[in-house]
Amino acid sequence: MSERMVQQFMEMVRIDSESGNEAAMMQYLLKAVAEAGGDAALDGYGNCIARFPARGGEGQPPILLSCHGDTVKPGVGIEPVIENGVIRSRGETILGADDKAGIAEALEALRIAEVRPPVELAVSRQEEVGLHGVKNLDFGRIKARRGFLLDNDSLETIVIGGPSYFAIDVKVAGKAAHAGMEPEKGINAIAAAARAIAGLKLGRLDAGTTANVGVIQGGLIRNGVPDSCTFLAECRSAVHEKAVALADEMVRTIRSQVEAAGARAEITSNNLCRAVTIPEDAWSVKIAKQALAKIGIDARCIFITGFTDASIYNNRGIEMAVVGIGARDEHTTSESIAVADMEKALAMIVEILRLSAR
Ligand SMILES: [Zn+2]
Numbered sequence: 001m002s003e004r005m006v007q008q009f010m011e012m013v014r015i016d017s018e019s020g021n022e023a024a025m026m027q028y029l030l031k032a033v034a035e036a037g038g039d040a041a042l043d044g045y046g047n048c049i050a051r052f053p054a055r056g057g058e059g060q061p062p063i064l065l066s067c068h069g070d071t072v073k074p075g076v077g078i079e080p081v082i083e084n085g086v087i088r089s090r091g092e093t094i095l096g097a098d099d100k101a102g103i104a105e106a107l108e109a110l111r112i113a114e115v116r117p118p119v120e121l122a123v124s125r126q127e128e129v130g131l132h133g134v135k136n137l138d139f140g141r142i143k144a145r146r147g148f149l150l151d152n153d154s155l156e157t158i159v160i161g162g163p164s165y166f167a168i169d170v171k172v173a174g175k176a177a178h179a180g181m182e183p184e185k186g187i188n189a190i191a192a193a194a195r196a197i198a199g200l201k202l203g204r205l206d207a208g209t210t211a212n213v214g215v216i217q218g219g220l221i222r223n224g225v226p227d228s229c230t231f232l233a234e235c236r237s238a239v240h241e242k243a244v245a246l247a248d249e250m251v252r253t254i255r256s257q258v259e260a261a262g263a264r265a266e267i268t269s270n271n272l273c274r275a276v277t278i279p280e281d282a283w284s285v286k287i288a289k290q291a292l293a294k295i296g297i298d299a300r301c302i303f304i305t306g307f308t309d310a311s312i313y314n315n316r317g318i319e320m321a322v323v324g325i326g327a328r329d330e331h332t333t334s335e336s337i338a339v340a341d342m343e344k345a346l347a348m349i350v351e352i353l354r355l356s357a358r
Helices: 002-013 023-035 097-112 189-198 240-260 283-294 309-315 339-356
Strands: 039-042 048-052 063-068 080-083 086-089 119-124 146-152 157-162 164-173 203-206 209-218 228-237 264-273 300-303 319-324 336-338
Touching (some): 002 080, 002 097, 023 048, 023 119, 063 097, 097 119, 097 146, 097 336, 146 157, 146 339, 157 283, 164 240, 189 209, 189 228, 209 240, 228 240, 240 264, 283 339, 309 319
Parallel strands (some): 063 119, 146 319, 157 300
Antiparallel strands (some): 039 048, 048 119, 080 086, 157 319, 164 228, 164 264, 203 209
């Protein structure tokens, strides 16, 4: 059984599906779901939503299993290799275990589970670039009110909460001039942006709050005063109100510092995710813990300052705990997954299905 799961995993990672380019992967899923005994269709946004009938758990409330079908970059031309029971890419790309290992494990669990309630499987697009898929998911097709997101790396932890998230895009407009002949006629947009960034508090601001500037671009030539510079900032907090206040403060600081440098700032601040935490004694957390205990793992609940599709589900009233898939070093070219860990994740999901059918 694990050979079939591993084969399917290798097949899936060979299908290019960087965020925004998931069509081939979604077509593959339609077939794979049918082969696993389910019924799948794409919603209007291109997310895959599938349904599997109960087996011995008829009459029980349906549960939702969810994964994402996109990968981060570099994810084109992935060639998986197995060595000593560990699967990795050849080294120039990510592996894509995040989140295709979750999909492979879920499909295999659905094939082999002797007992299960009615199960819905949702595979979202564009998770890695801002949860766009799940935000545009056709929730009319989801009947389950609780379930499990298979998108945590470690099996040792269960993610029960994520932060509020603000993406802040800044365009600084200055004035171009020759840097040697008449610099006094120019307004240096890079210097203005630098002044604004220097005025920001970045890094970890308290246990649950962080801020960052991750991208800066500007200027064309060394000997010109640059008239434009853009930078991308973000902030997150476990407490929604703190994130709101911090984003406002960042916007104010950027504007005042850019203007003090004589330039103008165009700033957009988008609240892409709202903080949500489910209680440690929520049904899905308890079931996940029990299932992990069955395979000898004493999992602990954590809050992460990263964010997952579960934030959107939980905000929409579908209780989702995030469980591990067994991957390591996600989002890097050293990403890997041990077959033994895939087997553990598989056993966990089979047990989750069994416990959910009672
Ligand atoms: Zn992921």
